[in-house]
Amino acid sequence: MNNIKARSHRKLISLIALLVLAAVMVPGVFADVPVQNKQDFTLHNETGQEITEVYVSPTGVDNWEEDILGTDTLPAGEAVAISFSRRKESMWDIKVVFRSGKDAVWTKFNLSQITDVTLSFKNGKPWATWKNGDE
Numbered sequence: 463m464n465n466i467k468a469r470s471h472r473k474l475i476s477l478i479a480l481l482v483l484a485a486v487m488v489p490g491v492f493a494d495v496p497v498q499n500k501q502d503f504t505l506h507n508e509t510g511q512e513i514t515e516v517y518v519s520p521t522g523v524d525n526w527e528e529d530i531l532g533t534d535t536l537p538a539g540e541a542v543a544i545s546f547s548r549r550k551e552s553m554w555d556i557k558v559v560f561r562s563g564k565d566a567v568w569t570k571f572n573l574s575q576i577t578d579v580t581l582s583f584k585n586g587k588p589w590a591t592w593k594n595g596d597e
Contacts, residue, residue: 500573500574501546501549501552501554501573501574502543502544502545502546502573502577503543503544503573503576503577503578503579504541504542504543504544504577504578504579505536505541505542505543505544505556505579505581506540506541506578506579506580506581507536507537507538507539507540507541507542507581508538508539508580508581508582509538509558509560509566509581509582509583510538510582510583511538511560511561511562512535512536512537512538512560512561513531513535513536513537513558513559513560513561514531514535514559514560514561515529515531515557515558515559515565516529516530516531516536516542516544516556516557516558517529517530517556517557517558518530518544518546518554518555518556518557519554519555519557520549520551520553520554520555521551521553521554521555521569521570522553526557530544535561536558546573552572552573552574552575553570553571553572553573554570554571554572554573555567555568555569555570555571556568556569556571556579556581556590558581566581566583566588567588568581568588568589568590571590571592575594575595576592576593576594576595577593577594577595578592578593579591579592580592
C-alpha cells in the first residue's frame with residue numbers, strides 16, 4: 463500500500479512540475495508575436511487623390527502632432543497601417559494633405575473600436591466609412 467501512495471505522490475509532483483514549467487514557458491512562446499494596440503488601424507485612401515501627409519490627433523486638441531507618412535505618400539486606392547504607442551484617448555481626428563496642397567479633416571473616430579478607416583468624398587465633402595474590430 464505504501465508503494466501505491468509513493469507512486470501516486472511522484473505522479474502528482476511530476477504533474478505539478480509540468481504545469482509550472484508550462485506556465486513559465488507559455489509567455490516566452492508568444493513574446494515575438496506583435497501586439498496590436500487598441501488604436502492601431504488601417505487607413506484606406508479612396509479620395510481619388512494622392513495623400514502626401516497624414517496627421518492623427520486626439521479630438522479637441524489643436525496640435526496635429528507629426529506627419530505619420532514621413533517621406534512616404536499614400537496613392538489613391540491604396541492603404542497604410544497606422545500604429546500608435548499606447549495612448550489613453552479613444553476619440554481621434556484625421557487630417558490629410560493632398561499632392562495639390564489642399565487638406566481635409568475627418569473627426570471623432572473611436573479608434574479603440576475601429577480597425578479600418580476609408581477616407582473619401584461624398585458630394586464634395588470629406589466622408590469616411592470604417593470597420594469595427596468585432597465585424
